[in-house]
Amino acid sequence: xxxLKEAYSEYLKRxxxxxxxxxxxxxxxxxxxxxxxxxCVEDGVQIEWDRHASAGKMTFTTMAVKSFSExxxxxxxxxxxxxxxxxxxxxxxxxxxxxxxxxxxxQLRYLKNKFSYVFVKKKASDxxxxxxxxxxxxxxxxxxxxxxxxxxxxENKSAVDIALSVTEETLANTGQMYVLYDxxxxxxxxxxxxxxxxxxxxxxxxxxxxxQTSIDEETYNRVVLYYKPxxxxxxxxxxxxxxxxxxxxxxxxxGAQKILSVAASQIGTAETGNNNVKYNTWYYGHAVSGxxxxxxxxxxxxxxxxxxxxxxxxxxxxxxxxxxxxRNRGSYVSGHSGLKAGDVVFYDWANGGGTFxxxxxxxxxxxxxxxxxxxxxxxxxxxxxxxxxxxxxxxRPAY
Numbered sequence: 001x002x003x004l005k006e007a008y009s010e011y012l013k014r015x016x017x018x019x020x021x022x023x024x025x026x027x028x029x030x031x032x033x034x035x036x037x038x039x040c041v042e043d044g045v046q047i048e049w050d051r052h053a054s055a056g057k058m059t060f061t062t063m064a065v066k067s068f069s070e071x072x073x074x075x076x077x078x079x080x081x082x083x084x085x086x087x088x089x090x091x092x093x094x095x096x097x098x099x100x101x102x103x104x105x106x107q108l109r110y111l112k113n114k115f116s117y118v119f120v121k122k123k124a125s126d127x128x129x130x131x132x133x134x135x136x137x138x139x140x141x142x143x144x145x146x147x148x149x150x151x152x153x154x155e156n157k158s159a160v161d162i163a164l165s166v167t168e169e170t171l172a173n174t175g176q177m178y179v180l181y182d183x184x185x186x187x188x189x190x191x192x193x194x195x196x197x198x199x200x201x202x203x204x205x206x207x208x209x210x211x212q213t214s215i216d217e218e219t220y221n222r223v224v225l226y227y228k229p230x231x232x233x234x235x236x237x238x239x240x241x242x243x244x245x246x247x248x249x250x251x252x253x254x255g256a257q258k259i260l261s262v263a264a265s266q267i268g269t270a271e272t273g274n275n276n277v278k279y280n281t282w283y284y285g286h287a288v289s290g291x292x293x294x295x296x297x298x299x300x301x302x303x304x305x306x307x308x309x310x311x312x313x314x315x316x317x318x319x320x321x322x323x324x325x326x327r328n329r330g331s332y333v334s335g336h337s338g339l340k341a342g343d344v345v346f347y348d349w350a351n352g353g354g355t356f357x358x359x360x361x362x363x364x365x366x367x368x369x370x371x372x373x374x375x376x377x378x379x380x381x382x383x384x385x386x387x388x389x390x391x392x393x394x395x396r397p398a399y
Contacts, residue, residue: 025079028060030074032068039066039068045060055108055182056105060102063100064099069088074086082184082185085185086109087106106182107187113159114156115156117153118154120151122166124166124189127152135159138187140188141183142187143191145189145191147173150284151286153281160180164180165310169310169315177191179195255397258308260363262307263303264363264383266373270379279375283315283317295376296358296360297317299374299381300360312399333394336370342362343361344361344395345360345372347390358374360375
């Protein structure tokens with residue numbers, strides 16, 4: 001079967017010798033059962049792209065005069081150059097008029113499929129290539145991301161989320177941002193520094209601009225849980241969680257709240273002996289056990305990764321390396337003055353011994369104490385009350 005590009009080229013040649021009007025500057029082509037045709041598009045075409053590795057989306061309305069199906073290839077051309085290539089995903093019809101509203105997505109849509117993967121010592125660009133090969137996607141320019149990701153172990157996670165995760169880790173450790181996108185039918189992975197164009201957008205060249213801010217996403221007002229034991233002698237308890245936008249102890253609102261939510265969900269998880277697998281396996285890429293693998297820093301790295309904020313810290317099994325990451329970002333503070341919820345704290349039990357011994361995430365401040373969620377506290381994830389005086393320093397993620 002001919003590709004959509006080949007079929008459309010033949011279609012143009014048949015029509016350029018006076019048999020039909022020469023191809024317009026803007027045109028659409030759909031390939032159905034080996035036959036290419038141009039749908040009659042009404043009210044224009046809308047194409048949307050999102051830098052955050054979301055599939056490109058094209059919507060248009062056409063008269064229902066030619067049969068085509070979901071899954072058919074569709075392309076949009078400008079001056080015979082393909083701008084968008086994807087596949088028909090939905091067709092919406094109305095009763096009153098013979099019109100079909102079509103929604104098409106590019107290849108990135110297929111990377112939303114979930115699977116389980118383990119990668120050890122691979123670059124983000126190599127991982128992207130492997131994911132594309134697994135889903136039989138056409139590949140274009142894949143630039144070398146250079147930084148080697150130590151280990152990735154994901155279960156039932158979408159391929160695009162895995163790609164975003166290793167991209168964020170590369171950004172956190174190198175400062176280099178890479179973008180995953182579909183370039184008219186070819187998956188590309190490029191450094192944004194190599195994508196600059198000689199175009200300036202200002203009030204004279206931009207036709208319109210929309211700018212929106214909101215407090216509606218990932219926020220809530222107050223959640224109160226009342227717990228009363230069945231025993232008549234037991235005392236009832238009340239647990240309250242405040243909207244992060246109203247919490248003055250929060251480092252930066254909803255971002256810190258999301259980190260704390262993920263961390264708190266792990267409280268009680270044991271990682272001891274042969275059970276020392278969840279967090280360390282995620283980090284090292286294989287099952288480990290025993291005290292030779294302390295995991296307090298691995299747990300903090302895991303929390304930020306699973307909260308979708310891996311780029312905010314330097315992923316490591318070393319407290320010292322994570323602290324150096326905050327130093328490099330200019331967000332490292334000695335002592336505990338100004339400490340807030342969401343901050344990452346470091347302990348030095350030798351009090352000047354030269355290296356940090358432990359790490360945790362501040363949940364709240366209570367007088368002269370900090371409530372901290374820590375991994376590897378008595379071999380499990382725990383909520384610990386610490387005197388502020390025991391905190392050697394802290395880092396504040398840029399939520």
